[in-house]
Amino acid sequence: MEAGMVMPAPALVRFSGIQKTYDGEHLVVKNLDLDIRKGEFITLLGPSGSGKTTTLMMLAGFEMPTHGEIYLSDRPIKNVPPHRRDIGMVFQNYALFPHLTIAENIAFPLSVRKSSKAETQERVSAALRMIKMESLAHRRPGQLSGGQQQRVALARALVFNPQLVLMDEPLGALDKRLREQMQLEIKQLHETMGITIVYVTHDQSEALTMSDRIAVFNDGIVQQIDRPDALYEHPVNSFVAHFIGENNVLAGTVETVERDYCRVALAGGGTVAARAVNVSGAGASTSLSVRPERVAIVPNGSSGEGPNRLPARVQNTIYLGDHALAVLDVADNAEFMVKLQPGAHHSLRPGEGVFITFRPEDCLALDPV
């Protein structure tokens, strides 16, 4: 899975053969093996119901694995209650204690650890400085904005220097601008403090922005664990290709396979050359994945024979400010997206016939959807 990685840092957390079922009938997490390295920012990414939150809750100690063992610093922790795991956690709706002030909220993990008064005071004010909220120390959570509450929750989870910090969709309740700002702040905190963060989200752009590595969950199984760019460039299956970034799918059948490449007959007519990533051999059906920015539109009648040249019909164009999209009808896909330079969409008229072309290495033959 991680062939080619150079000298991975020692694992801080190790999930070993974890299974989890709530109803005894179907598994929410199916046989999870996952190593989390010390100091890394790892994101568990997946649609709702994919098992990512359950995995996080098992790590935090709020859910018990049905089978398997979790190791934290090589110590099995399946039977360690959450309050003895030394794991900080930031919750979806912050879970700031409404009857305590901001300072009291941040001091809570220190006071239950019986820290001295002076030390508590010092660390609380350091934490408040870190989130730039010294002046609001005596407010209550109800009097703060969502972004401020988020910062307090972060400070509270970090103030006792836990060996691991878990975040369960912490930015879900914020608006887009604030969310992007908080993403950068969390990323910066991670880099300056050198803490290990396990982050759960269903937002792929959030995952791509912040993570060192992303584990893509679907259907209780980790589909792929890799760096963000590797996930985007080298998805191992159709789910990952589709979940990370924009993606065009074309269905077809493999005609021939030659080393890393194959020829695929499209269901909608025509043949293309593609990189054989996840195909069993000639005769197998496959889904081709092509990113919108890797496709070029050539006007009708222009010369030049590319290896992958397909006729298309313009359905629509969408202007998005920094770029534009053309929606095309290609083979069996009536919503084939092509990314254009802004302004280029003016030259395309709905109903117009054009050709599209893309390089074989940008077209991945994956498992059929």
Next chain:
Amino acid sequence: MTNALPTGATASTEVPLKRRLRRAERTRQVKALALVLPLLLFLLFTFAGPIAGMLWRSVEDWEVRQVLPQTIAALASWDGKDLPDEKAYAALASDILAARAAGTIAIAAKRLNYALNGFRTILTSTARNLKALPEPGTAKDTLGKINPAWRERATWTTIKDAGGPITGFYLLAALDLTRNADGAIVAAPPDQAIYRDIFLRTLLISLGVTALCLIFGFPVAYLLATLPPGKSNLLMIFVLLPFWTSLLVRTCAWIVLLQSKGVVNDSLLWLGFIDTPLRLIYNRFGVCVAMTHVLLPFMILPLYSSMKAISPAYMRAAASLGAPPLTAFLRIYLPQTLPGIGAGSLLVFILALGYYITPALVGGAADQMISYFIALYTTETANWGLASALGAVLLLATVLLALVYGKLVQSQQVTGGMKN
């Protein structure tokens, strides 16, 4: 100039805007008022009216004033140091003759007897023996001969004190106080000083029942708030079940259970834990058990609603921050249930203060609460003044408690944080 223009424009339209807002609001207010008006009128007639009437009766003093008007007028100038003058005796004789003819002697006699034991005999014997209006100047001797009590100062101060139109007599009596012959407020004689004890008993039983309700209700409310909906709905039905049963039936059920040949005693005897039946009813124990049972839902429901609002994430957050379960409960969960505890306790305590039927049925003579005596004076002895005074004292205590509670809740709201 260009900068000043918008400001000026705002200022000139501000007043009409406010007026327009008021006009728009007025329609809404009238509609709102129309919606509450029927209930408001109903409450005015059935609640505010009777309470005002009760408060008035606790200080009203009309009987003597109505039956012996000339005597009261004649005593107005009396300084109370010595026996009143001949004029007052003549007025009394005239009043007694008139009252005998009208058949109203008993009304005054009853009122005066409250203040001075034996006054009924004095007045009725005088009325019986006074054949005609005494000759001018002989009224003092005539009355003194009929009953020597008329030669005592206390007899006359009693009449003057009862002259109305308002009196503190009943309110003082409700607090075991009375006025002596010199008009000073002193402790009532021991045989009449019973109400402080009864108020104290009422307070203690109510506090005890409130504490029991809290102890029993808290875990149930917690369960209700944390169980999955299906199970908690079922449990909620059990909690609400008592509301669908008559209070009398529930209280009588306790009699059946707790009496000396009742279910509980029989079971304990059969199991060999006891040799003779325990006395479980017609005492404080029975009162507390039955009242706790009846009032429990009033504790559980406010607790439940406050607990339902506490997200389970708080306890998880506390655990993840290193708090063991007990610490998390005491420092995070319990403080957030305080509004519920306050509301439930206040509700149960105030309801318990006014409890009547349950202590009357399952309590002994020493377990009767203040409401029993209010009912006694209202229905048996028709001493409305004292009944009203006891009611007024109870009302005052309740209102004070509610105010204190309101202050507590308000101070919590001022500091914020009661919302998520």
